[in-house]
Amino acid sequence: MKFYTKIAAICFTIALFVSCGNADDDVKFGINPGGDLGLGKPVDKCLNLGDGELVLSIQNQYTTLPGKISIFFKVSDTEGKPVSGLNAEQFTIYEQGRNDACFNKISPSESSARISPNAQIFNNNTVLVLDLSNSVLDSSLEELKSASISFVNNVMPTSNSEVFKMAIYWFDGENKLHSLAPLTHVKQDLLNSISGITKDISNDPSTDLYGAVIKSTDIAEKLLRESTTNGRIGAASVVIFTDGTDQASRYTESAAIKKVTEANKNIAYFSIGLGGEIDANILSKIGKTFSVFATNKDQLETTFKEISDRVSQQANSFYLFEYCSPKRDGSGENNLAIQVKNSNRQGAVQTKFNAKGFTGGCE
Numbered sequence: 001m002k003f004y005t006k007i008a009a010i011c012f013t014i015a016l017f018v019s020c021g022n023a024d025d026d027v028k029f030g031i032n033p034g035g036d037l038g039l040g041k042p043v044d045k046c047l048n049l050g051d052g053e054l055v056l057s058i059q060n061q062y063t064t065l066p067g068k069i070s071i072f073f074k075v076s077d078t079e080g081k082p083v084s085g086l087n088a089e090q091f092t093i094y095e096q097g098r099n100d101a102c103f104n105k106i107s108p109s110e111s112s113a114r115i116s117p118n119a120q121i122f123n124n125n126t127v128l129v130l131d132l133s134n135s136v137l138d139s140s141l142e143e144l145k146s147a148s149i150s151f152v153n154n155v156m157p158t159s160n161s162e163v164f165k166m167a168i169y170w171f172d173g174e175n176k177l178h179s180l181a182p183l184t185h186v187k188q189d190l191l192n193s194i195s196g197i198t199k200d201i202s203n204d205p206s207t208d209l210y211g212a213v214i215k216s217t218d219i220a221e222k223l224l225r226e227s228t229t230n231g232r233i234g235a236a237s238v239v240i241f242t243d244g245t246d247q248a249s250r251y252t253e254s255a256a257i258k259k260v261t262e263a264n265k266n267i268a269y270f271s272i273g274l275g276g277e278i279d280a281n282i283l284s285k286i287g288k289t290f291s292v293f294a295t296n297k298d299q300l301e302t303t304f305k306e307i308s309d310r311v312s313q314q315a316n317s318f319y320l321f322e323y324c325s326p327k328r329d330g331s332g333e334n335n336l337a338i339q340v341k342n343s344n345r346q347g348a349v350q351t352k353f354n355a356k357g358f359t360g361g362c363e
Helices: 134-139 141-155 187-195 209-227 253-261 280-286 297-315
Strands: 016-019 027-031 054-064 068-077 091-096 104-106 114-116 122-131 164-171 178-184 233-242 267-274 290-294 318-324 333-342 345-354
Touching: 054 333, 068 333, 068 345, 122 141, 122 209, 122 297, 122 318, 134 141, 141 164, 141 187, 141 297, 164 187, 164 209, 178 187, 209 233, 209 253, 209 267, 233 297, 253 280, 267 280, 267 297, 280 290, 290 297
Parallel strands: 054 345, 122 164, 122 233, 233 267, 267 290
Antiparallel strands: 016 027, 027 290, 054 068, 068 318, 091 104, 091 333, 114 318, 164 178, 333 345
């Protein structure tokens, strides 16, 4: 049975840029915030929870008789950075029935609250897009291959899992996004494809960066449509590496940025720039979730590692939270609030559920 929900979108447009790396600031990391509250709304003021530094974005919610409530959501901070590694003890449940002036706290132990494996309802796809134009092949291919291998090892789980999949594409100046490795959950297949890259894979000196952005977005959108069927929830990450600006001039900057801006909210965008010929401003717009810039090829390992950490955090910031409600059949529609605390930060979200058919004996 589905919850009755309200949709309220709260967008964050705060921009924050930080610099990290060696003393010369060779590597620069940019946080590009964004996101939605998702299903639900801000919590009632009667709870007096105060300002929230964390955002709970509900993706889906449903009930299972005799009385279990399941909520699938993503946790991030107000700058859009995903928050992973949370456990059930960090969540507090509040319910408000028709006779309650405000919310009542529900005991986690009595309600058997838990974070459950989300493998049955969640798919996460990563699309890695590499610039293999002549400038990369001639000057930084081996460093790029090494960094890409580290990226795959960091993002993909140690044991192959159907939940986490990745596809690898490459581009040069041609009006085509070339497939290097089709979507797969087998890590070794991805590693083999990267190891097999040679300098003669392309002889094109041009760069169709904007075309790569547009085409990779289409691929990510298609993957989301295919993975959000039969009650499943999907998320995707697009990671684009380049060492220059768009030279092909086949597509416009505005078309590429518009494609990213209007993409499905469950697609995260990351960009990696190398060298002095990149346009950091444009790459920050393309990598709207997070962007990294390195001045030389020796920094590629560091930059790819930072991005891989972000992609992993993104995938692991989705939670399936379940608990057994004390509400019973006949109580009608009830308000539900969930609060999460992580160190000195907290956040909460409010929604509704109907207890029709609820009885005792919830698992």
